[in-house]
Amino acid sequence: MSAHPRTLFDKVWDAHEVLRREDGASLLWVDRHLVHEGSHHAFAKLAERGLPVAEPALTIGVVDHYAPTRNRDRIGDPDIARMIRTLEENTARHGIRCFGMRDPRQGIVHVMGPEQGLTLPGLLINCGDSHTSTHGAFGALAFGIGATEVAHVLATQTIWQKRPKTMRITVTGQLGPSVTAKDLALSWIAELGADGARGHAIEYAGPVVRALSMEGRMTLCNLSIEGGARCGMIATDDVTFAYIEGRPYAPTGAVWDAAVTDWRALTTDEGAVFDREVTLDGAAIAPTVTWGTSPEEALPITASLPDPAKLQGGRADQARAAMDYMGLTPGQRIEGTPVDQVFIGSCTNGRIEDLRMAAAVLAGRKSRVPGLVSPGSALIKAQAEQEGLDRIFTEAGLDWVAAGCSMCVGMNGDLVAPGKRCASSTNRNFKGRQGRGARTHLMSPAMVAAAAVTGTLTDVRPLLEGRM
Ligand SMILES: CC(C)[C@H](C(=O)O)[C@@H](O)C(=O)O
Ligand code: SF4
Numbered sequence: 001m002s003a004h005p006r007t008l009f010d011k012v013w014d015a016h017e018v019l020r021r022e023d024g025a026s027l028l029w030v031d032r033h034l035v036h037e038g039s040h041h042a043f044a045k046l047a048e049r050g051l052p053v054a055e056p057a058l059t060i061g062v063v064d065h066y067a068p069t070r071n072r073d074r075i076g077d078p079d080i081a082r083m084i085r086t087l088e089e090n091t092a093r094h095g096i097r098c099f100g101m102r103d104p105r106q107g108i109v110h111v112m113g114p115e116q117g118l119t120l121p122g123l124l125i126n127c128g129d130s131h132t133s134t135h136g137a138f139g140a141l142a143f144g145i146g147a148t149e150v151a152h153v154l155a156t157q158t159i160w161q162k163r164p165k166t167m168r169i170t171v172t173g174q175l176g177p178s179v180t181a182k183d184l185a186l187s188w189i190a191e192l193g194a195d196g197a198r199g200h201a202i203e204y205a206g207p208v209v210r211a212l213s214m215e216g217r218m219t220l221c222n223l224s225i226e227g228g229a230r231c232g233m234i235a236t237d238d239v240t241f242a243y244i245e246g247r248p249y250a251p252t253g254a255v256w257d258a259a260v261t262d263w264r265a266l267t268t269d270e271g272a273v274f275d276r277e278v279t280l281d282g283a284a285i286a287p288t289v290t291w292g293t294s295p296e297e298a299l300p301i302t303a304s305l306p307d308p309a310k311l312q313g314g315r316a317d318q319a320r321a322a323m324d325y326m327g328l329t330p331g332q333r334i335e336g337t338p339v340d341q342v343f344i345g346s347c348t349n350g351r352i353e354d355l356r357m358a359a360a361v362l363a364g365r366k367s368r369v370p371g372l373v374s375p376g377s378a379l380i381k382a383q384a385e386q387e388g389l390d391r392i393f394t395e396a397g398l399d400w401v402a403a404g405c406s407m408c409v410g411m412n413g414d415l416v417a418p419g420k421r422c423a424s425s426t427n428r429n430f431k432g433r434q435g436r437g438a439r440t441h442l443m444s445p446a447m448v449a450a451a452a453v454t455g456t457l458t459d460v461r462p463l464l465e466g467r468m
Pocket of ligand 1: 038065128129130131144409428
Protein backbone atom coordinates (compact mmCIF):
# COMPACT_ATOMS: atom_id res chain seq x y z
CA MET A 1 0.00 0.00 0.00
CA SER A 2 1.41 3.40 -0.93
CA ALA A 3 1.81 6.08 1.73
CA HIS A 4 -1.10 8.17 0.49
CA PRO A 5 -3.36 5.85 -1.43
CA ARG A 6 -5.18 7.74 -4.16
CA THR A 7 -8.08 6.98 -6.41
CA LEU A 8 -7.73 6.94 -10.19
CA PHE A 9 -9.73 10.16 -10.24
CA ASP A 10 -7.39 11.83 -7.71
CA LYS A 11 -4.36 10.91 -9.78
CA VAL A 12 -5.64 12.38 -13.02
CA TRP A 13 -7.15 15.46 -11.36
CA ASP A 14 -3.99 16.23 -9.37
CA ALA A 15 -1.85 15.94 -12.49
CA HIS A 16 -3.95 18.64 -14.19
CA GLU A 17 -4.47 21.13 -11.37
CA VAL A 18 -2.65 24.35 -12.23
CA LEU A 19 -3.89 26.29 -9.19
CA ARG A 20 -6.69 26.36 -6.64
CA ARG A 21 -8.77 29.40 -5.83
CA GLU A 22 -9.80 30.34 -2.30
CA ASP A 23 -13.36 29.21 -2.97
CA GLY A 24 -11.99 25.74 -3.73
CA ALA A 25 -12.37 25.82 -7.53
CA SER A 26 -9.37 24.51 -9.45
CA LEU A 27 -7.93 25.63 -12.73
CA LEU A 28 -7.23 22.51 -14.77
CA TRP A 29 -5.13 22.00 -17.88
CA VAL A 30 -7.07 20.53 -20.78
CA ASP A 31 -5.21 17.99 -22.94
CA ARG A 32 -7.84 17.56 -25.62
CA HIS A 33 -10.73 19.80 -26.52
CA LEU A 34 -13.27 18.28 -28.88
CA VAL A 35 -15.68 20.58 -30.68
CA HIS A 36 -18.83 19.80 -32.66
CA GLU A 37 -21.42 22.06 -34.31
CA GLY A 38 -22.59 23.25 -30.87
CA SER A 39 -19.34 25.23 -30.53
CA HIS A 40 -20.56 28.09 -32.71
CA HIS A 41 -21.52 30.27 -29.69
CA ALA A 42 -18.04 29.89 -28.26
CA PHE A 43 -16.28 30.73 -31.52
CA ALA A 44 -18.54 33.77 -31.88
CA LYS A 45 -17.52 34.90 -28.38
CA LEU A 46 -13.87 34.59 -29.30
CA ALA A 47 -14.43 36.57 -32.48
CA GLU A 48 -16.25 39.28 -30.52
CA ARG A 49 -13.23 39.76 -28.33
CA GLY A 50 -10.69 39.22 -31.07
CA LEU A 51 -9.10 36.28 -29.24
CA PRO A 52 -7.14 33.48 -30.91
CA VAL A 53 -7.50 29.80 -30.01
CA ALA A 54 -4.77 29.10 -27.47
CA GLU A 55 -3.90 25.57 -28.55
CA PRO A 56 -5.31 24.72 -31.98
CA ALA A 57 -3.24 21.52 -32.09
CA LEU A 58 -5.05 20.25 -28.96
CA THR A 59 -8.47 21.10 -30.35
CA ILE A 60 -10.25 18.70 -32.70
CA GLY A 61 -13.46 19.32 -34.59
CA VAL A 62 -15.98 16.84 -35.93
CA VAL A 63 -19.38 17.07 -37.59
CA ASP A 64 -21.92 14.88 -35.84
CA HIS A 65 -25.17 16.38 -34.49
CA TYR A 66 -26.34 17.82 -37.80
CA ALA A 67 -24.71 15.30 -40.12
CA PRO A 68 -27.32 14.13 -42.62
CA THR A 69 -27.51 10.36 -42.75
CA ARG A 70 -28.62 10.40 -46.41
CA ASN A 71 -28.10 12.59 -49.48
CA ARG A 72 -25.11 14.42 -48.09
CA ASP A 73 -24.43 16.10 -51.38
CA ARG A 74 -27.77 17.90 -51.40
CA ILE A 75 -28.59 19.14 -47.92
CA GLY A 76 -32.13 20.42 -48.28
CA ASP A 77 -32.39 22.28 -44.97
CA PRO A 78 -30.39 25.53 -45.06
CA ASP A 79 -30.14 25.68 -41.23
CA ILE A 80 -28.51 22.24 -41.12
CA ALA A 81 -26.14 23.14 -43.94
CA ARG A 82 -25.22 26.37 -42.12
CA MET A 83 -24.50 24.62 -38.81
CA ILE A 84 -22.10 22.24 -40.54
CA ARG A 85 -20.45 24.95 -42.62
CA THR A 86 -19.98 27.14 -39.53
CA LEU A 87 -18.03 24.43 -37.72
CA GLU A 88 -15.92 23.69 -40.77
CA GLU A 89 -15.18 27.41 -41.25
CA ASN A 90 -14.49 28.14 -37.58
CA THR A 91 -12.03 25.28 -37.29
CA ALA A 92 -10.33 26.14 -40.60
CA ARG A 93 -9.98 29.80 -39.57
CA HIS A 94 -8.16 28.81 -36.37
CA GLY A 95 -6.03 26.07 -37.88
CA ILE A 96 -7.91 23.34 -36.02
CA ARG A 97 -8.06 19.89 -37.59
CA CYS A 98 -11.64 18.96 -38.31
CA PHE A 99 -13.22 15.73 -39.45
CA GLY A 100 -15.80 17.39 -41.64
CA MET A 101 -18.72 16.06 -43.56
CA ARG A 102 -16.63 14.49 -46.29
CA ASP A 103 -13.85 13.13 -44.13
CA PRO A 104 -13.72 9.31 -43.98
CA ARG A 105 -13.05 9.68 -40.22
CA GLN A 106 -16.24 11.65 -39.57
CA GLY A 107 -18.44 10.29 -36.81
CA ILE A 108 -19.96 11.04 -33.43
CA VAL A 109 -17.39 12.91 -31.37
CA HIS A 110 -17.38 10.31 -28.56
CA VAL A 111 -16.88 7.51 -31.06
CA MET A 112 -14.31 9.31 -33.21
CA GLY A 113 -11.99 10.37 -30.32
CA PRO A 114 -11.26 6.83 -29.08
CA GLU A 115 -11.27 5.43 -32.59
CA GLN A 116 -8.56 7.86 -33.72
CA GLY A 117 -6.41 7.32 -30.62
CA LEU A 118 -7.02 10.93 -29.57
CA THR A 119 -8.56 9.66 -26.35
CA LEU A 120 -5.76 8.30 -24.18
CA PRO A 121 -5.38 7.25 -20.53
CA GLY A 122 -4.65 9.97 -18.01
CA LEU A 123 -5.71 12.84 -20.27
CA LEU A 124 -8.17 15.55 -19.33
CA ILE A 125 -10.71 15.74 -22.14
CA ASN A 126 -13.44 18.33 -22.54
CA CYS A 127 -16.19 18.81 -25.06
CA GLY A 128 -19.27 21.00 -25.03
CA ASP A 129 -21.36 17.88 -24.76
CA SER A 130 -22.70 16.02 -21.76
CA HIS A 131 -21.72 12.57 -22.98
CA THR A 132 -18.02 13.43 -22.92
CA SER A 133 -18.01 11.09 -19.91
CA THR A 134 -17.66 8.29 -22.49
CA HIS A 135 -13.89 8.88 -22.79
CA GLY A 136 -13.44 8.04 -19.09
CA ALA A 137 -13.51 4.38 -20.14
CA PHE A 138 -9.81 4.83 -20.95
CA GLY A 139 -8.81 6.06 -17.51
CA ALA A 140 -9.12 9.65 -18.75
CA LEU A 141 -10.83 12.45 -16.86
CA ALA A 142 -13.49 13.52 -19.33
CA PHE A 143 -16.48 15.71 -18.74
CA GLY A 144 -18.92 17.87 -20.64
CA ILE A 145 -18.82 21.64 -20.39
CA GLY A 146 -21.21 24.51 -21.22
CA ALA A 147 -20.97 27.03 -24.06
CA THR A 148 -19.23 29.68 -21.93
CA GLU A 149 -16.72 27.13 -20.75
CA VAL A 150 -16.06 26.05 -24.34
CA ALA A 151 -15.05 29.64 -25.08
CA HIS A 152 -12.81 29.61 -21.99
CA VAL A 153 -11.09 26.42 -23.07
CA LEU A 154 -10.66 27.68 -26.62
CA ALA A 155 -9.06 30.87 -25.32
CA THR A 156 -6.91 29.43 -22.53
CA GLN A 157 -6.77 25.61 -22.83
CA THR A 158 -7.80 25.52 -19.16
CA ILE A 159 -11.05 25.07 -17.28
CA TRP A 160 -12.29 26.06 -13.81
CA GLN A 161 -13.87 23.18 -11.94
CA LYS A 162 -15.03 22.40 -8.46
CA ARG A 163 -13.56 19.09 -7.39
CA PRO A 164 -16.33 16.49 -7.42
CA LYS A 165 -16.75 13.87 -4.73
CA THR A 166 -15.73 10.33 -5.61
CA MET A 167 -17.94 7.29 -5.83
CA ARG A 168 -17.11 3.71 -6.73
CA ILE A 169 -19.63 1.39 -8.31
CA THR A 170 -18.36 -2.15 -7.97
CA VAL A 171 -20.12 -4.80 -10.01
CA THR A 172 -19.51 -8.31 -8.72
CA GLY A 173 -20.04 -11.71 -10.31
CA GLN A 174 -20.75 -11.80 -14.01
CA LEU A 175 -23.43 -10.68 -16.44
CA GLY A 176 -25.79 -13.30 -17.79
CA PRO A 177 -25.93 -14.23 -21.49
CA SER A 178 -27.14 -11.37 -23.74
CA VAL A 179 -26.93 -8.91 -20.84
CA THR A 180 -24.75 -5.94 -21.77
CA ALA A 181 -23.10 -2.81 -20.41
CA LYS A 182 -26.24 -0.91 -21.41
CA ASP A 183 -28.37 -3.08 -19.15
CA LEU A 184 -25.90 -2.58 -16.33
CA ALA A 185 -25.98 1.19 -16.81
CA LEU A 186 -29.77 1.43 -16.99
CA SER A 187 -30.16 -0.78 -13.96
CA TRP A 188 -27.83 1.22 -11.71
CA ILE A 189 -29.52 4.44 -12.78
CA ALA A 190 -32.92 2.87 -12.04
CA GLU A 191 -31.66 1.88 -8.62
CA LEU A 192 -29.91 5.11 -7.60
CA GLY A 193 -31.97 7.59 -9.62
CA ALA A 194 -31.23 10.10 -12.38
CA ASP A 195 -29.56 12.34 -9.78
CA GLY A 196 -28.23 9.43 -7.74
CA ALA A 197 -24.59 10.24 -8.48
CA ARG A 198 -24.97 14.02 -8.52
CA GLY A 199 -21.76 15.87 -7.74
CA HIS A 200 -19.67 12.71 -8.01
CA ALA A 201 -16.98 11.31 -10.25
CA ILE A 202 -17.74 7.61 -10.63
CA GLU A 203 -15.21 4.87 -10.92
CA TYR A 204 -16.64 1.61 -12.25
CA ALA A 205 -14.85 -1.41 -10.85
CA GLY A 206 -15.15 -5.11 -10.11
CA PRO A 207 -15.01 -8.27 -12.19
CA VAL A 208 -17.96 -7.40 -14.43
CA VAL A 209 -16.33 -4.12 -15.47
CA ARG A 210 -12.95 -5.77 -16.00
CA ALA A 211 -14.60 -8.35 -18.25
CA LEU A 212 -16.15 -5.67 -20.48
CA SER A 213 -14.62 -4.82 -23.84
CA MET A 214 -13.66 -1.19 -24.47
CA GLU A 215 -16.93 -0.80 -26.35
CA GLY A 216 -18.87 -1.95 -23.30
CA ARG A 217 -16.81 0.26 -20.99
CA MET A 218 -17.55 3.26 -23.20
CA THR A 219 -21.28 2.51 -23.09
CA LEU A 220 -21.13 2.34 -19.31
CA CYS A 221 -19.16 5.59 -18.93
CA ASN A 222 -21.37 7.29 -21.54
CA LEU A 223 -24.44 6.86 -19.34
CA SER A 224 -22.74 8.17 -16.17
CA ILE A 225 -24.21 11.57 -16.87
CA GLU A 226 -27.74 10.12 -16.98
CA GLY A 227 -27.24 9.06 -13.36
CA GLY A 228 -26.23 12.62 -12.52
CA ALA A 229 -22.48 12.02 -12.28
CA ARG A 230 -19.91 14.55 -13.43
CA CYS A 231 -17.93 11.81 -15.14
CA GLY A 232 -17.30 8.08 -15.20
CA MET A 233 -13.90 6.41 -15.18
CA ILE A 234 -12.44 2.94 -15.50
CA ALA A 235 -8.91 1.94 -14.52
CA THR A 236 -6.59 0.96 -17.35
CA ASP A 237 -5.57 -2.62 -18.12
CA ASP A 238 -4.42 -4.71 -21.08
CA VAL A 239 -7.85 -4.39 -22.67
CA THR A 240 -7.38 -0.60 -22.74
CA PHE A 241 -3.90 -0.79 -24.26
CA ALA A 242 -4.87 -3.37 -26.88
CA TYR A 243 -7.69 -1.11 -28.06
CA ILE A 244 -5.41 1.93 -28.39
CA GLU A 245 -2.35 0.35 -29.95
CA GLY A 246 -1.95 1.19 -33.62
CA ARG A 247 -4.67 3.86 -33.71
CA PRO A 248 -3.78 6.85 -35.93
CA TYR A 249 -2.94 9.34 -33.14
CA ALA A 250 -1.70 6.84 -30.56
CA PRO A 251 1.99 6.95 -29.63
CA THR A 252 4.32 4.48 -31.32
CA GLY A 253 7.70 2.82 -30.74
CA ALA A 254 9.62 3.77 -27.62
CA VAL A 255 7.06 6.45 -26.77
CA TRP A 256 4.34 3.80 -26.79
CA ASP A 257 6.32 1.57 -24.42
CA ALA A 258 6.95 4.47 -22.04
CA ALA A 259 3.30 5.52 -22.23
CA VAL A 260 2.02 2.06 -21.36
CA THR A 261 4.33 1.97 -18.35
CA ASP A 262 2.84 5.27 -17.15
CA TRP A 263 -0.70 4.26 -17.98
CA ARG A 264 -0.45 1.08 -15.91
CA ALA A 265 -0.36 3.30 -12.81
CA LEU A 266 -3.78 4.71 -13.69
CA THR A 267 -5.68 2.58 -11.23
CA THR A 268 -7.00 3.20 -7.74
CA ASP A 269 -4.44 2.39 -5.04
CA GLU A 270 -5.35 -0.23 -2.52
CA GLY A 271 -6.75 1.48 0.55
CA ALA A 272 -7.83 4.65 -1.27
CA VAL A 273 -11.07 5.99 0.15
CA PHE A 274 -14.12 7.01 -1.90
CA ASP A 275 -16.79 9.36 -0.62
CA ARG A 276 -19.36 6.73 -1.55
CA GLU A 277 -19.30 3.02 -2.37
CA VAL A 278 -22.06 1.12 -4.16
CA THR A 279 -21.99 -2.59 -4.94
CA LEU A 280 -24.16 -4.34 -7.50
CA ASP A 281 -24.55 -8.01 -8.31
CA GLY A 282 -23.91 -8.51 -12.04
CA ALA A 283 -25.80 -11.80 -12.12
CA ALA A 284 -28.99 -10.08 -10.94
CA ILE A 285 -29.11 -7.79 -13.99
CA ALA A 286 -31.62 -8.63 -16.74
CA PRO A 287 -32.05 -7.01 -20.15
CA THR A 288 -33.43 -3.64 -19.14
CA VAL A 289 -35.74 -1.14 -20.87
CA THR A 290 -37.02 2.28 -19.94
CA TRP A 291 -40.75 2.86 -19.80
CA GLY A 292 -40.86 6.55 -18.84
CA THR A 293 -39.35 9.90 -19.73
CA SER A 294 -36.24 9.72 -17.58
CA PRO A 295 -33.49 7.11 -17.86
CA GLU A 296 -34.19 6.20 -14.20
CA GLU A 297 -37.62 4.90 -15.21
CA ALA A 298 -36.18 1.57 -16.27
CA LEU A 299 -37.15 -2.02 -15.50
CA PRO A 300 -36.09 -5.55 -16.36
CA ILE A 301 -37.94 -6.65 -19.49
CA THR A 302 -39.62 -9.34 -17.38
CA ALA A 303 -41.20 -6.78 -15.03
CA SER A 304 -44.47 -4.86 -14.94
CA LEU A 305 -44.93 -1.11 -14.76
CA PRO A 306 -45.33 0.40 -11.31
CA ASP A 307 -48.66 1.55 -9.98
CA PRO A 308 -48.34 5.29 -9.30
CA ALA A 309 -50.97 4.94 -6.55
CA LYS A 310 -48.37 2.99 -4.59
CA LEU A 311 -45.59 5.56 -5.06
CA GLN A 312 -44.85 8.51 -2.79
CA GLY A 313 -45.71 12.15 -3.56
CA GLY A 314 -43.60 13.61 -6.38
CA ARG A 315 -42.61 10.20 -7.67
CA ALA A 316 -46.26 9.24 -8.14
CA ASP A 317 -46.93 12.40 -10.17
CA GLN A 318 -43.81 11.86 -12.23
CA ALA A 319 -44.77 8.25 -12.99
CA ARG A 320 -48.35 9.24 -13.90
CA ALA A 321 -47.14 11.98 -16.24
CA ALA A 322 -44.59 9.63 -17.81
CA MET A 323 -47.14 6.85 -18.43
CA ASP A 324 -49.55 9.36 -19.84
CA TYR A 325 -46.94 10.70 -22.27
CA MET A 326 -45.76 7.21 -23.14
CA GLY A 327 -49.27 5.84 -23.64
CA LEU A 328 -48.79 3.09 -21.06
CA THR A 329 -51.03 1.76 -18.29
CA PRO A 330 -50.05 1.34 -14.63
CA GLY A 331 -49.22 -2.25 -13.77
CA GLN A 332 -49.04 -3.47 -17.37
CA ARG A 333 -46.33 -5.91 -18.37
CA ILE A 334 -43.60 -4.12 -20.26
CA GLU A 335 -42.88 -7.06 -22.54
CA GLY A 336 -45.24 -7.27 -25.50
CA THR A 337 -45.74 -3.50 -25.83
CA PRO A 338 -46.00 -2.86 -29.60
CA VAL A 339 -43.39 -0.53 -31.13
CA ASP A 340 -43.72 1.49 -34.33
CA GLN A 341 -40.08 1.72 -35.25
CA VAL A 342 -36.52 1.06 -34.11
CA PHE A 343 -33.24 2.95 -34.03
CA ILE A 344 -29.74 1.52 -33.63
CA GLY A 345 -26.90 4.01 -33.28
CA SER A 346 -25.58 6.91 -31.12
CA CYS A 347 -22.46 7.46 -29.03
CA THR A 348 -23.94 5.05 -26.48
CA ASN A 349 -24.38 2.03 -28.72
CA GLY A 350 -23.30 2.73 -32.29
CA ARG A 351 -19.98 0.88 -32.19
CA ILE A 352 -18.96 -2.21 -34.13
CA GLU A 353 -19.70 -4.61 -31.29
CA ASP A 354 -23.17 -3.14 -30.90
CA LEU A 355 -23.84 -3.61 -34.60
CA ARG A 356 -22.51 -7.17 -34.49
CA MET A 357 -24.78 -8.10 -31.62
CA ALA A 358 -27.85 -6.53 -33.22
CA ALA A 359 -26.99 -8.28 -36.49
CA ALA A 360 -26.69 -11.60 -34.64
CA VAL A 361 -30.30 -11.20 -33.54
CA LEU A 362 -31.51 -10.07 -36.97
CA ALA A 363 -29.63 -12.52 -39.19
CA GLY A 364 -32.11 -14.48 -41.30
CA ARG A 365 -35.04 -12.68 -39.69
CA LYS A 366 -37.29 -9.83 -40.77
CA SER A 367 -38.10 -6.68 -38.90
CA ARG A 368 -41.82 -6.18 -38.40
CA VAL A 369 -41.38 -2.41 -38.16
CA PRO A 370 -39.34 0.17 -40.06
CA GLY A 371 -36.07 1.32 -38.58
CA LEU A 372 -32.77 3.06 -38.98
CA VAL A 373 -29.27 1.77 -38.33
CA SER A 374 -26.71 4.57 -38.18
CA PRO A 375 -23.14 3.53 -37.27
CA GLY A 376 -21.26 5.74 -34.82
CA SER A 377 -18.64 6.68 -37.38
CA ALA A 378 -17.86 6.40 -41.07
CA LEU A 379 -15.05 3.96 -40.23
CA ILE A 380 -17.42 1.73 -38.28
CA LYS A 381 -19.78 1.89 -41.25
CA ALA A 382 -16.97 0.71 -43.55
CA GLN A 383 -15.98 -2.07 -41.16
CA ALA A 384 -19.56 -3.25 -40.74
CA GLU A 385 -19.93 -3.37 -44.52
CA GLN A 386 -16.76 -5.39 -44.79
CA GLU A 387 -18.23 -7.85 -42.30
CA GLY A 388 -21.52 -7.98 -44.21
CA LEU A 389 -23.54 -6.58 -41.31
CA ASP A 390 -25.17 -3.95 -43.54
CA ARG A 391 -26.74 -6.74 -45.60
CA ILE A 392 -28.18 -8.38 -42.54
CA PHE A 393 -29.84 -5.10 -41.59
CA THR A 394 -31.14 -4.28 -45.05
CA GLU A 395 -32.34 -7.84 -45.68
CA ALA A 396 -34.24 -7.58 -42.41
CA GLY A 397 -35.90 -4.45 -43.82
CA LEU A 398 -34.03 -1.76 -41.89
CA ASP A 399 -32.39 1.30 -43.43
CA TRP A 400 -28.59 1.38 -43.32
CA VAL A 401 -27.51 5.03 -43.30
CA ALA A 402 -24.46 7.24 -42.76
CA ALA A 403 -22.86 8.11 -39.40
CA GLY A 404 -23.91 10.82 -36.98
CA CYS A 405 -26.09 11.54 -33.97
CA SER A 406 -29.10 10.96 -36.21
CA MET A 407 -32.29 9.89 -34.45
CA CYS A 408 -30.71 10.05 -30.99
CA VAL A 409 -31.60 13.74 -30.95
CA GLY A 410 -33.10 14.41 -34.39
CA MET A 411 -31.14 17.58 -35.10
CA ASN A 412 -30.29 16.30 -38.58
CA GLY A 413 -33.95 15.73 -39.37
CA ASP A 414 -34.11 11.99 -38.52
CA LEU A 415 -37.20 12.14 -36.32
CA VAL A 416 -39.74 9.86 -34.71
CA ALA A 417 -43.26 11.06 -35.60
CA PRO A 418 -45.57 12.39 -32.85
CA GLY A 419 -47.09 9.61 -30.74
CA LYS A 420 -44.92 6.91 -32.34
CA ARG A 421 -43.08 4.43 -30.15
CA CYS A 422 -39.41 3.80 -30.84
CA ALA A 423 -37.14 1.10 -29.42
CA SER A 424 -33.83 2.94 -29.32
CA SER A 425 -30.21 2.12 -28.43
CA THR A 426 -29.64 5.74 -27.32
CA ASN A 427 -29.24 7.34 -23.89
CA ARG A 428 -32.04 9.85 -23.38
CA ASN A 429 -35.79 9.28 -23.32
CA PHE A 430 -36.83 12.81 -22.37
CA LYS A 431 -40.15 14.09 -23.66
CA GLY A 432 -39.74 15.03 -27.30
CA ARG A 433 -36.14 13.87 -27.42
CA GLN A 434 -36.53 12.04 -30.75
CA GLY A 435 -39.16 14.44 -32.05
CA ARG A 436 -42.24 16.19 -30.72
CA GLY A 437 -44.52 13.67 -29.01
CA ALA A 438 -42.14 10.80 -29.77
CA ARG A 439 -42.12 7.91 -27.29
CA THR A 440 -38.65 6.53 -26.66
CA HIS A 441 -37.75 3.27 -24.96
CA LEU A 442 -34.04 2.94 -24.21
CA MET A 443 -32.39 -0.46 -24.34
CA SER A 444 -29.34 -2.33 -25.65
CA PRO A 445 -28.88 -2.70 -29.43
CA ALA A 446 -29.58 -6.43 -29.08
CA MET A 447 -32.87 -5.60 -27.37
CA VAL A 448 -33.69 -3.12 -30.13
CA ALA A 449 -33.09 -5.85 -32.68
CA ALA A 450 -35.38 -8.16 -30.69
CA ALA A 451 -38.08 -5.48 -30.70
CA ALA A 452 -37.69 -5.23 -34.48
CA VAL A 453 -38.08 -8.98 -34.94
CA THR A 454 -41.26 -9.28 -32.86
CA GLY A 455 -42.61 -5.75 -33.30
CA THR A 456 -42.91 -5.48 -29.54
CA LEU A 457 -40.67 -4.92 -26.53
CA THR A 458 -39.16 -8.37 -26.11
CA ASP A 459 -36.65 -10.29 -24.05
CA VAL A 460 -33.72 -10.82 -26.44
CA ARG A 461 -32.32 -13.81 -24.55
CA PRO A 462 -34.21 -16.61 -26.31
CA LEU A 463 -33.65 -14.91 -29.69
CA LEU A 464 -29.87 -14.79 -29.22
CA GLU A 465 -29.44 -18.25 -27.75
CA GLY A 466 -26.77 -20.13 -29.64
CA ARG A 467 -26.08 -17.16 -31.92
CA MET A 468 -23.27 -15.31 -30.13
C1 LIG B 1 -26.41 19.01 -28.39
C2 LIG B 1 -25.49 18.58 -27.27
C3 LIG B 1 -24.87 19.76 -26.64
C4 LIG B 1 -26.20 17.63 -26.33
C5 LIG B 1 -25.40 17.28 -25.08
O1 LIG B 1 -24.85 18.11 -24.39
O2 LIG B 1 -25.32 16.16 -24.70
C6 LIG B 1 -26.51 16.34 -27.07
O3 LIG B 1 -25.36 15.71 -27.51
C7 LIG B 1 -27.33 15.41 -26.23
O4 LIG B 1 -27.04 14.23 -26.18
O5 LIG B 1 -28.31 15.86 -25.63
S1 SF4 C 1 -25.30 10.52 -30.23
FE1 SF4 C 1 -26.89 11.44 -28.99
S2 SF4 C 1 -26.09 11.46 -26.92
FE2 SF4 C 1 -24.38 11.15 -28.30
S3 SF4 C 1 -23.54 13.17 -28.63
FE3 SF4 C 1 -24.99 12.74 -30.28
S4 SF4 C 1 -26.93 13.59 -29.56
FE4 SF4 C 1 -25.60 13.46 -27.78
